[in-house]
Amino acid sequence: MTSKKKRTLSAQNDRWVVIAADSVVEATKTDDSDPVFVRLKNPATDVPSLYLFGTGDSRVYEVKAFDEDYHSWFIGQTVQRDGRLLYITPMDPLYLLLPYIKKAGKEGKLQPVEQVVMDEDFPACSRLLRCSHTQASLQQVAEEKEVGGQKYYRYSEEKTMQWLKKKVDQTVKALKKSNISVGGGVKSTTYIRTKQESNVQEEDYLRYAHGLISEYVSEDLGKALHKILQLPEILSPKELEPPSKKRKLSDTPVEAGEDYTKFNGANFARKPPKKMTAAQKSLAKADKTGMKSMSAFFSPKVKTEQN
The missing domain is CATH 2.20.25.530 (N-terminal domain of TfIIb)
Structure with missing residues (x-):
């Protein structure tokens, strides 16, 4: 790691x-x-x-x-x-590319991905196509056809749902491996308990994972994924809403x-530590016995117990 x-x-x-x-x-x-x-x-x-x-x-x-x-x-x-x-x-850059591919799919024709991923308001979106494995992963959400050395794509809802379901399955495995509590009883702001619940069911993991993945897709895709996973509707939204949907x-x-x-x-790169001035070096060598740290002035005073 x-x-x-x-x-x-x-x-x-x-x-x-x-x-x-x-x-x-x-x-x-x-x-x-x-x-x-x-x-x-x-x-x-x-x-x-x-x-x-x-x-x-x-x-x-x-x-x-x-x-x-x-x-x-x-x-x-x-x-x-x-x-x-x-x-x-x-x-995964595919999450950011998906809205463009889905929108272009309404035209019903195969198009070069460079023509699909264009946005005057967000010109940097074209840089997503340079990310590693992006070109290879496009076929997970779109039909692909090559003509004369040029690849063309068209949005596929069926492939997209399969891809999102795979993401959910991977998330479930990660949740189980990390021993993260996902039951309906998790109500703290961290949504993590020190001890795993014994009555957690597979549905709890699926619901939690669905909530996490839904934060990266449109609302309609989130609802479609909910149906694919065959999750029952929540009876009491306020009490049983997946923790991931209660955004912290x-x-x-x-x-x-x-x-x-x-x-x-x-400026983003790591900078070497600045050299200490002569005054700072002298202060560092000074005897600090009896001195209080700055944090001590902000700590609450401890009341002495009266006999």
Whole structure:
């Protein structure tokens, strides 16, 4: 498993704190571009959201935010008001391509994928076609035909449902392997219990996995997948709604309304630690016996027990 390290991205006086795998910024001899934040259409909501292309556009990553009220960062000698913690995870580019392929499928004709994946509002969408294995995976959601060395595609709902069902099955296996509680009794904000429930049924895993996958597809595809999985309707939506559908405030996609481009470029790479000044070195060598740490001034006072 790739280790994850905390990095800070700086641009003038604004910074984000990001957790990302080293593979996001590791470049090979064939890579010709740095990691870059882009604005793409969220496949489930159509809202502009923030994503990241790794070096050479070989992979696309989802950007989510751990965000809670009244959080800030101490960075160097400054306080960063944006206390969000952004974390970057790999994403299957086919989720982002599917809305374009599905829309073009209404025309009922085979078309080159370069002609299908075009969007004036989100021009970066064409970069999805450069991701590894993208071209090979298109046939999982579309009919493919090659004429004169050129491949043409047309959306297939049957193939798409099979692909989404496979995603659900893979998610179920991962949930079981990770011992994540998925029963209807899970009501905490983390949706994870320290002890697995003994009465969890296969339906609970399917419902939970369906909820997770539905966050990456349109509502109509989510409903169609629900029927394919033959899941019974929920009698009490508020009580039995899959945990994944109760989206946590601390685990939300980052909307791309802000100036995300200021964090692109070389600033994304790991920076060496700054050298200490003479004053800082002198302070580091000073005897700190009896001194209190800064956190001690913010900790609640412990009341002494009266005899």
